[in-house]
Amino acid sequence: MRGIWFSELQTPDLAISVRLNQTLHHEKTPYQELAVVDTEAYGRMLLLDNIIQTTVKDEFFYHEMIAHVPLNTHPNPRTALVIGGGDGGVVREIVKHPSIEKVTLVEIDARVVANAREYLPEIACGLDDARVEIRFEDGIEHVRQRENTYDIIIVDSTDPIGPAVGLFSAEFYRNVYRALKADGVFVAQTESPIFNSRLIRRIQRDLKEIFPIARLYLTTVPTYPGGLWAFSLGSKKYDPLEVDWRQAPQVATRYYTPAIHQAAFSLPPFVQEFL
Ligand code: AG3
Incomplete structure (x- = not known):
């Protein structure tokens, strides 16, 4: 080589x-x-x-799927919280939604945002939108201190090692539930169904105990382990499988479509078996 x-x-x-x-x-x-x-x-x-x-070449699979699925599950999302996500990719997708009035990005490491702005402008560009507030603080603490505040909460974290471990815990999910409004929707990136099946199963069980609606959906991300990636969704009221597509906003995407949204919840047998 x-x-x-x-x-x-x-x-x-x-x-x-x-x-x-x-x-x-x-x-x-x-x-x-x-x-x-x-x-x-x-x-x-x-x-x-x-x-x-x-x-730069494969970020849109992940960023579009983590953002537009919860945003279209909610009929009128106005406030969104992103935990992690300092590269700005999730925020870029959120601000495409005209109903959004405020996005709060809570990233622990200010250097991620600074370097994304400098070296990854096509990903970080959404951070300049006037509706975005960036806070450099611990997402776990932020959520602990909020109640009935957000329509959408998205966790765009690193893998569950080191500081990110707490973002995968049942206690954190209970705090997320409280930080959401009465009809809020939560999504987190939850790793590879091929290599992290036990983690995904545990998260799904935790979410089912906390939220009336808990679901798993999949996408492909070529550069992540196994190339197949799982997102876990908890919703207080709206079912992501019952979106009224006539009401959904038209957003420009490269991967996400209503048909892919629906299809992403069709789980292959090997996934259903470990849940
Ligand atoms: N968050 C990282 C997902 C985990 C990737 N894991 C891995 N490659 N081993 C993505 C940040 C993008 N905004």
Whole structure:
């Protein structure tokens, strides 16, 4: 193999490797090791602790699916909270919705936002929207201190290791429930159905105990472990499978469509079996 390669060890037994054109930036932030690299295969990539967070070429699968599914499940979402998501990709998708009046981004690491703005402008661009407030604080604490505040809460976290562990706990989900308005919708990124089936099963069971409606949906993300990715949704009132599509806003997307929204909840037998 010619050139310089970056490998993410996705599991102890599996790596994804990409050839680097160049390393654009590297630093140790107070929270993590951060790098932005340029790759031939996927364009620019954001790495946190040597884990691929997002790439210019495949980010839209993930960002569109984590944002538009809950936003279209709610008939009139006005306020949204994003926890993590410092690259701005989720916020960019949220501000496409005309009903949105306010987006609060709670990111613990200010350096993620600064570097995304500098090196990943096509992902970070939504952060400049006038409706967006950025707070550099702990999302777990933020949610603990809110009640009946948000229509939509989206957790766009790193993997469940280190500081992100608390974002995958039943206690956190109970606080999310309280922070949502009476008809609010919650979505979190919940890892790979191929490599994290026990985690996904536990999260689904927790959500079923807390929310009247709990569901799992899938998308493909080429650069994530297994290439197939799970999102867990909890809803107080609206069923994501009963969207009135005549009322849904027209938003420009590259992956998400109403048909893909519906289809994403059709779970293959191997997933149904472990739930
Ligand atoms: N959040 C990271 C999802 C986890 C990816 N895991 C991995 N590659 N091992 C995505 C941040 C994008 N806004």
